[in-house]
Amino acid sequence: MKERMQKTLSQVNGCPQRDRSETEWYGGVQTFMWMCEDNIVEVPFDKEHLLEQILSSANLNRAYKAVMRNKGCGGIDKMSCEQLLPWLLTNKDELMSSLLDGSYRPNPVKRVEIPKDNGKMRLLGIPTVVDRLVQQAINQVLTPIYENQFCKTSYGFRPRRGCHDALRGAQRIINEGYIYVVDLDLERFFDTVSHSKLIEILSRTIKDGRVVSLIHKYLRSGVMNKGLFEASEEGTPQGGPLSPLLSNIMLNELDKELERRGLPFVRYADDSMIFCKSKRAAMRVKESITRFIENTLYLKVNKEKTVVSYVRGVKYLGYSFYVMNGKCQLTVHPKSKTKLKSRLKELTSRSNGWGYTKRKHKLKEYIRGWVGYYHLANMKRLLLETDEWLRRRIRMCIWKAWKKARTKVANLIRCGINQYKAYEWGNTRKGYWRIADSPILTRAIDNNRLRSAGYATLMGSYLEWHPK
Secondary structure (H helix, E strand, O other): OHHHHOOOOOEEOOEEOOOOOOOHHHOOOOEEEEEEOOEEEEEEOOOOOHHHHHOOHHHHHHHHHHHHHHOOOOOOOOOOHHHHHHHHHHHHHHHHHHHHHOOOOOOOEEEEEEEOOOOOEEEEEEOOHHHHHHHHHHHHHHHHHHHOOOOOOEOOOOOOOOHHHHHHHHHHHHHOOOOEEEEEEEOOHHHHOOHHHHHHHHHHHOOOHHHHHHHHHHHOOOEEEOOEEEOOOOOOOEOEOOHHHHHHHHHHHHHHHHHHHOOOEEEEOOEEEEEEOOHHHHHHHHHHHHHHHHHHOOOOEOOOOOEEEEOEOOOEOOEEEEEEOOEEEEEEOHHHHHHHHHHHHHHOOOOOOOOHHHHHHHHHHHHHHHHHHHOOOOOHHHHHHHHHHHHHHHHHHHHHHHOOHHHHHHHHHHOOOOHHHHHHHHOOOOOHHHHHOOHHHHHHOOHHHHHHHOOOOHHHHHHHHOOO
16 A cells, blocks of 8 residues: 555646655654545645534534434435434444544445436435434535635525526626527536546545545445445435535536636536627537536536527526516526426316315415416416416316216305206216316306415415515
């Protein structure tokens, strides 16, 4: 090992290095080695004791509360969040000593697949509850350190920043005349992050080698997929508390490069848009920034999905942009509209077996959440049209719930329909969807009745954000 350590290059990233494993400044001090592509580089342990800060009682208590608050399912050991405290009371000392002496070994993450909008699967890695606790403790200490380094136009996974801030940032840039955009798409970003490159970047700031080593262990902990172990040679599995921060640290290199070139941009996680004033300039930026990402950061750019276009119609975080009277406006992207109607159709399915109360609760919950996210968009016409369609769906569900002809007749009479018409329509053989739009049912179950019954509307939720 000593001979291997002495083979470090005399120049690493342009910085002179001593070719000895130990220098007079760190004589007798334990060191940590990290891989930087072709080179083995020695990093000394720092005297600031960053690991001790991470493992302090106050920080671990905060981490424990965060893990309990976030809940989530257990990892490969099947330990639940409720079982964490009893486990810590018994094993805390052993856990602390293993973390301090470097003998701690994280468990592999549990592979979970969730469907994406495009029909593909998103791969998640669920760490054990104990590993989530340690990762959260690391995250809490490192976040303030790196917040000072991150760019102002980076918005994903950062305190007091969110999607709406990213969209407003994009609006400001477009209003300045940057009307062409490079819509950057990184192919399987979380699954393809280079461990060696990430460790190199981390080591520029984190001088406590024990912390870097611990993070490296988490990166290399592997995956349990259907009972079989898979080594993790690259990537930062989504699902752990530490992954969002590590992804920001990696992509901060891209942010700094864009700032150095004077290119305005917004980034939310791995979803980036770079703005230019002409299509020609945007094409040049696309080519040059692709080379930087692939040759310097060792990430893969999806060249089919990375496009240059006028800002109108570009999909970003579910929204799209258009320019009117020289001002950038936001609207709901057509794909988001389709997704909205599809979800509302599921919630108002006449065969899901839900009662009135459950359906009303589910609808209200989804509508408030959807409008809360998309309230920045100009969408009054969309909401009015969708509300009309939704009310028809609700009437259809109610009509089916009445089932028997005599029940339909009785309920129609109760709703103010005369006996003859109630008997006629109560015994009709017309389909549910057709009946739902009939003059009789729209009169019997009018908008006011639905409102007083507690059914939420999209426009009603929108007006809570934008009162008249």
